[in-house]
Amino acid sequence: xxxxxxxxxxxxxxxxxxxxxxxxxxxxxxxxxxxxxxxxxxxxxxxxxxxxxxxxxxxxxxxxxxxxxxxxxxxxxxxxxxxxxxxxxxxxxxxxxxxxxxxxxxxxxxxxxxxxxxxxxxxxxxxxxxxxxxxxxxxxxxxx
Numbered sequence: 001x002x003x004x005x006x007x008x009x010x011x012x013x014x015x016x017x018x019x020x021x022x023x024x025x026x027x028x029x030x031x032x033x034x035x036x037x038x039x040x041x042x043x044x045x046x047x048x049x050x051x052x053x054x055x056x057x058x059x060x061x062x063x064x065x066x067x068x069x070x071x072x073x074x075x076x077x078x079x080x081x082x083x084x085x086x087x088x089x090x091x092x093x094x095x096x097x098x099x100x101x102x103x104x105x106x107x108x109x110x111x112x113x114x115x116x117x118x119x120x121x122x123x124x125x126x127x128x129x130x131x132x133x134x135x136x137x138x139x140x141x142x143x144x
Contacts, residue, residue, distance in 0.1 A: 004085070007077035011089055015070030019062045026058030045104055056110050063114070065119055067093055071125025083126050090122030 030052065036043055068095065071086040079087040097114040106114070 007074050007085070008028045008089065008092065010077055011070040012092070014073050015066035015093075018069050019066040022062035022065055023058060026055075026062070030058060041104065048104060048106055056107070060110070060113060060117075063097075066118065067118055067121040068125055068128060071122040072129040075126050075129040084122070086122045086125035086129075087119060089125070090119040093122065094118040104142050130139035 032038065033047055036047055038044060067090065071089045074089040075083075075085045094115065097118055101111050101114060
């Protein structure tokens with residue numbers, strides 16, 4: 001059990017690093033408004049209400065990448081059955097998305113996608129994990 005808890009923590013850490021990297025790569029394409037401090041929540045909440053579509057597309061791309069990577073890492077570190085762990089990661093990510101939406105109000109369409117995407121995006125993770133892990137042990141790590 002503690003191994004699974006540590007696996008989940010590692011998966012969230014790696015997914016968080018990936019999300020930050022993708023979001024940071026989007027800053028040159030769609031920079032924040034001049035003088036906006038990402039650490040100051042109130043101006044950030046106001047900015048999110050008027051942000052352009054490309055800002056949200058980078059956020060969705062980053063979170064999608066994080067979900068796929070986090071589910072894969074969780075499955076790899078936890079072992080079989082991978083689908084159960086990937087879906088567990090998706091449920092935890094869904095909870096985190098809900099908390100983020102409570103803390104920072106988002107446009108309705110991004111809120112809906114943030115609540116709908118975590119579990120479906122975690123489902124391909126076992127296939128990604130088995131591909132990373134190697135084809136020699138794939139049969140051992142599938143849920144079939």
